[in-house]
Structure formats: structure tokens, C-alpha cells
């Protein structure tokens with residue numbers, strides 16, 4: 001027989017897994033229990049991982065797409081005229097709020113938002129961006 005230390009019973013509660021198909025309302029056997037069964041906890045965390053992975057995948061696709069576009073734009077713009085407008089970036093479908101990381105440009109003091117190989121730096125008071133390229137593979 002299983003010994004119940006405190007001899008307490010706990011009121012039924014909802015399983016933390018919204019997709020619970022084992023015991024959506026269960027009677028906890030210990031105070032901090034939030035899942036009806038260990039299996040349910042496992043299912044829940046698997047689902048969370050899957051959701052997170054697919055979200056990350058979408059963001060990654062956007063970043064790669066923007067990065068590719070910037071590369072193409074950089075080829076088109078002439079040397080000494082690397083500034084592109086907000087409107088052009090929007091037209092090309094580049095979300096300027098995205099970045100994999102940000103870095104301070106020591107020469108200008110501005111922030112470069114890097115996608116992968118390419119990054120954008122807002123030129124103050126112009127609404128234009130400088131496209132940067134870094135050496136990565």
C-alpha cells in the first residue's frame with residue numbers, strides 16, 4: 001500500500017496540458033502537481049518544443065529571405081551610393097525590425113541590424129539605410 005505522508009487529499013484541478021486526453025480534471029496526489037500523469041507532462045513539453053521549432057523556422061525563413069534580397073540590392077546600388085530608402089526596403093518585402101543580432105558601428109556610432117551576411121544601418125535623420133556586408137560563410 002502506498003503511504004500518504006500527510007494524509008491529505010487535494011481538490012481536483014485542471015491538467016496543465018490544454019490538449020490533455022488522459023485526465024483533463026484530476027485529483028493531485030501531491031501539492032505541486034500540475035499534470036495528471038507524467039506521460040501528459042511529456043506530451044505537453046513535446047508540443048511546446050514543436051510549436052517553438054516551427055515559429056523559429058518561420059522567423060529563420062524571413063531572415064534568410066531578407067538577407068538574400070539585401071545581397072541582390074547591394075549588387076544593384078552603385079559604390080558610394082549604398083543608402084536605400086525605407087520605401088524601397090518595404091517594396092522588397094524586407095522587415096527592418098528583424099535581425100539575428102545587432103552590432104555597433106564604431107565608425108558611425110550607429111546600430112547595424114544583421115540578418116546573416118547582410119545588415120542594415122539607419123542613417124540618422126534621413127530615413128535611409130546603409131547596407132552592410134560581412135564576411136561569413
Ligand SMILES: [Zn+2]
Nearest residue numbers: 015020036040
Ligand atoms: Zn493530462
